[in-house]
Amino acid sequence: MSNVFVLDHPLIQHKLTYIRSKDTGTKEFRALVEEVSTLMAFEITRDLPLEEITIDTPVTTAKTKVLSGKKIGIIPILRAGLGMVDGMLNLIPAAKVGHVGLYRDPETLQPVEYYLKLPGDIHERELIVVDPMLATGGSASDAIDSLKKRGAEHIKLMCLLAAPEGVEKVQQDHPDVDIYLGALDERLNEKGYIIPGLGDAGDRLFGTK
Numbered sequence: 001m002s003n004v005f006v007l008d009h010p011l012i013q014h015k016l017t018y019i020r021s022k023d024t025g026t027k028e029f030r031a032l033v034e035e036v037s038t039l040m041a042f043e044i045t046r047d048l049p050l051e052e053i054t055i056d057t058p059v060t061t062a063k064t065k066v067l068s069g070k071k072i073g074i075i076p077i078l079r080a081g082l083g084m085v086d087g088m089l090n091l092i093p094a095a096k097v098g099h100v101g102l103y104r105d106p107e108t109l110q111p112v113e114y115y116l117k118l119p120g121d122i123h124e125r126e127l128i129v130v131d132p133m134l135a136t137g138g139s140a141s142d143a144i145d146s147l148k149k150r151g152a153e154h155i156k157l158m159c160l161l162a163a164p165e166g167v168e169k170v171q172q173d174h175p176d177v178d179i180y181l182g183a184l185d186e187r188l189n190e191k192g193y194i195i196p197g198l199g200d201a202g203d204r205l206f207g208t209k
């Protein structure tokens with residue numbers, strides 16, 4: 001079963017409060033999503049492997065550590081996942097970025113894929129799928145399916161908010177994928193929106209409503 005980690009650092013919780021508020025406008029919403037994504041990227045990369053190398057400082061020789069192992073790929077689920085990419089690249093500037101375009105049909109709540117562009121070497125990378133919202137879990141689960149079909153082996157999922165229903169779906173469909181959240185909310189409403197949530201993440205990021 002996937003592990004679920006709620007990254008409840010005080011700064012993340014504080015910023016999520018303003019992200020949730022209906023009084024937060026597009027400009028501030030975007031900035032806060034970027035900031036929280038940077039903080040979450042810091043937490044999610046805690047377990048990256050290190051190796052020891054020897055370098056010359058100006059005064060002596062030192063054994064010191066650098067990252068080793070797999071390189072990282074960031075995979076935003078369009079559109080709303082785009083809002084999390086720059087925040088992550090602040091900390092992991094050499095990461096490659098692949099895009100999965102999915103929208104959730106408002107009637108059926110089923111995900112519809114409309115775009116896919118991935119780095120050629122995803123099978124060699126540690127992939128972090130990012131989307132602010134994990135609601136029914138259909139979009140994240142389909143996105144992970146798409147990546148696995150194309151050879152991805154090491155995948156993490158990172159979302160700002162989730163409903164228990166979405167967590168359960170990803171755990172069932174992809175027990176190998178660990179899930180990192182800013183907060184685990186109470187439930188979904190009858191329209192599939194996360195309660196208390198933040199509304200429609202894509203619309204709030206891009207000002208489309």
Ligand SMILES: O=P(O)(O)OC[C@H]1O[C@H](OP(=O)(O)OP(=O)(O)O)[C@H](O)[C@@H]1O
Pocket residue numbers: 077078079080081102103104105109111131132133134135136137138139140166192200201202203
């Ligand atoms: O867990 P689910 O029930 O699948 O819902 C979550 C999905 O819904 C939202 O995207 P949306 O369909 O609104 O597309 P958008 O990002 O283009 O606004 C959100 O960003 C997730 O991708």
Ligand SMILES: O=c1cc[nH]c(=O)[nH]1
Pocket residue numbers: 080133135192193194195197198199200201202
């Ligand atoms: O609450 C929700 C659920 C799905 N997508 C969103 O943007 N918000």
Ligand SMILES: [Mg+2]
Pocket residue numbers: 080200201202203
């Ligand atoms: Mg949307």
